[in-house]
Every structure is written in structure tokens, then in C-alpha cells.
Amino acid sequence: MIANVLTIAGTDPTGGAGIQADIKAISALGAYAMSAVTAVVAQNTQGVRSFTAMQPCLVADQIDAVFEDVRVDAVKIGMVANADIARVIAERLTLHGARNIVFDPVMIASSGDSLLDRDALRALRDHLIPLATVITPNLPEADTLLKSSGAWSDQRLHDAMEDLLLLGPKWVLLKGGHLDGSSESTDLLLGPDGASRRFPAPRVDTRNDHGTGCTLSSAIAALLPYFPVPEAVSRAKAYLHAALIASDMLDVGEGRGPVHHFHALWPTPLDKAGE
Template identity: 65%
Template sequence: MIPNVLSIAGTDPTGGAGIQADLKAFAAQGAYGMAAITAVVAQNTQGVRSFVTLEPGFIAEQIDAVFEDVRVDAVKIGMVATAAIVETIAQRLKHHGARNIVLDPVMIAKSGHHLLRPDAIAAIRDMLVPLSTLITPNLPEAAVLLGAEPDWTLAEMRARAETLHRLGPEWVLLKGGHLEGSSESTDILLGGGGHVEFSAPRVVTKNDHGTGCTLSAAIAALLPRHGMEESVRRAKDYLSGALAASAELTVGHGHGPLHHFYALWRS
């Protein structure tokens, strides 16, 4: 079975993040990608210029149009922007009985620009996090969700992963890419009665635009056919390869994109 996976997120006209990155990651994992757009973002590899959110009612129409016609095997949620959009997404996913929901709580772009209005933080924590099969925050995003300081150690990551899990998702993948002072990047997966730590050597590259979008999208594409731990392991291997091959692309003058199709194009 080829899984059908829906991304609910914002756009990136240069193709490295958001909906465009999600669709590439879905395809790279052998899944059929679909999209419901929450916001149209004017951005490139150097930063976000502005964004326009779509009306919650129209976002609901997009989601309903997909679910009423297509079997949806997994859902990836990215940029949601406002509390009203969060509430709409939560209502429609509940209505349709969505499963394998992966929430990447997108708050700040790689360039430092905010992609989430303040009123949406509590809405994400209260409405979308408990609905999710998996949440995939990085350390700054986890700090916002928990109201904690952004400076973490690995020991603090382990403790706060537990705190994030108590917010209600089935699983938490706390990403340690922002953890300083180590040649390795460690992510903590918590759920199912235990936890697993994934460590990988840091890939030194400036082409890291869309890493969070890509990882969560790859996991969503894998979940219909694999268990959670295996899906995360495969997605992380894929992300490492896409980062390592990113220098093969020449896109933009800032944080360049990953090479989503490095394995396919080489073959």
C-alpha cells in the first residue's frame, strides 16, 4: 500500500521548507503527498519577509475536501500561525478521526523570524499537542511550550521530555540540534512506556533550511508502514543523508535547502 499523507502548513516559495519540503520528503519516502495551506509566506534562504494567513473557514474547506474523498493515512502539521487556525485544524481532524498525526510546532524560522502569533502558543499546547501521535519540537520550541529557559543540557532534555509527554501526546521526539558543546546531535524519543536516544554526528553545513519540516514529514510518511521507533530511525538516517548531500545544490545565498532526492537522483 502506498500511504496518502496530508501536510497542513505554510508555504516556502524557494522550496526548502514548509509545504514544498513536506511534499518532497513524502515522495522520497514512497508516500503520496497532499497539502492544505494555512499561510502564504514570502521567504527565501535568507529570511522571512512577511506572511498572510488564510481564513480558518477556508482552511477547514481544504481539510474537508481531502478527507471526504481520499483515505488519509497520516497527517503532518507545520506552521499554524494563529489560535483560530489551531482551533480549526483540531476540530476538523477530530471530526474526521485522523490518525498518525505528527505535529512540528513551527514557531521561528531558521533566520529568526517569528512564524507564530503569541495567542497561538497556548492553543497549540491545549488543542493540538494532546491530539498528536507525535510532537517533534526542537529545544527553543520546547522551551516556549513549557515556559522554560532555552539553555538546556542533555540531562535537562531527558527530564523535560517527560514534562512534554505529560502535555498529552502519545510520543515526544525532543530534538537536540541546538544543544551546544557536542560533536553529536542527540534526539530523545519518549513514549510507549520507555525512551530511546538517537545520536548522530553533526553535519557541518549552512544548508539546513527546512530540517525540522523534513524530519517530521519523513516520519509521518513512514508511520503507516512502520512502528514509531523504526520510523524515527529511518527518518533521521534520511535527514542525515539529505544534509550531507546538500552541497550538491546551489540554491540561494543564505541557509540553503537539503537535498531531498539525493538517493533517487544518484540512482
């Protein structure tokens, strides 16, 4: 049976991040994608111009409309914009008994622009993180959630994962893409068994990394109905790595372009030339 996956996130009119990237990643991995919009974001590959958050009641209505009609096998949460939306998402997901929840605590776009009101951080910590099967913060997001700072040593990475786990999720995937001086991008996974797992991948020399966090978390959500968390993370990481390698096949925007979500499905230019 094909899994139905709901993404709850903000938009990206250029299609590389946000809810559009979520839908592409979920679809590319063979699941059926559904969506509830939390904010309309005016952004492109060069940055965020502005955003308008949805009314919390409209976010709630979208979520209810999906759950009252469709079996939902997994949920991905991305940009929530403000505290009221965070609380209403948690309320509705709890009411509907949502499972396989992947929360990507989006706070800052890859361009450096803020995507979260200052008052929302506590709501993320208190209401959304405890519902999550997996949270997927990068290092700056981990610092913000834990109100910490400092150089990232191996010990500090492990301590941060343990501290994030204490916030209530079942699993923490700490993304290491922001670590400097390494030829690899290594993500670390910690769960209820207390075992730390490493997911290394060679760094890809490309400027097309817009929406990588959205893509990875959505890929995990698409795979969780079929695989245990460590296997879902491993497969999602492999998918994203291949999408980064293939991203230079695309010509989208003048800034940090998107990854190639459909790299395994679309014909290459050489394939087309041979037709």
C-alpha cells in the same frame, strides 16, 4: 498499498521548507503527498519577509476536501500561524478521525523570524498537541511550550520530555540540534512505555539546513503507516542525515540553503557526466 499523507503547513516559495519541503520528503520516501495551506509565506534562504494566514474556514475546507475524498493514512502539521487556525485544524482532524498525526510546533523559522502569533501558543498546547501521535519540538520550541529556560543538562532534557508528554501527545521527539559543544546531533524519544531512546548522528558541516525540522517531521509521517514510532523516527533521522550530507550538491540561494530531499533518487553530476 502506498500511504496517503496530508501535510498542513505554510509555504516556502524557494522550496526548501514549509509545505514544499514536506511534499518532497513525503514523496522521496515513497508515500503520496497531499497538502492544506495555512499561510502564504514570503521567505527565502535568507529570511522571512512577511506572511498572510489563510482564513480558518478555508483551511477547514481544504482539510475536508481531502478527507471526504481520499483515505488519509497520516497527517503532518507544521506552521499554523494563529490560534483560530490551530483550533479549526484540531476540530476537523477530530471530526475525520485522523490518525498517525505528527506535529512539528513551528514557531520560529531557521532564520530567526517568528511564524506564530503570540496568542496561538495556548491553542497549540490545548488543541493540537493532545491529538498528536508524535510531537517534534527543538529545544527553543520546548522551552516556549513549557515556559521554561536554562542550560540543557541531561537531566533537564529528560525532565522536559516528561513534561511535554504530560501535554497529551503519545510520543515526544526532542531534537537536540541546538545543543552546543557536541560533535553529534542527538534526538531523544520518549513514549507511553516510559523508555527514553537516543538517535545520535554526526553533525554535518554545511550551511544548508533550511527546512530540516519540516523535513524530519514529514519523513516520520510518511513512515508511520508502515513502522512503529521508534522505527519510523530512526529511518526518518537517517533520511535527513543523508539529505544534509548531499545538500552541497545543490546551489539554491545565498543564505541557509535546503537539504537534498531527492538525494537517493536524482543522478549525481558524475552520473550525468558519464551519460
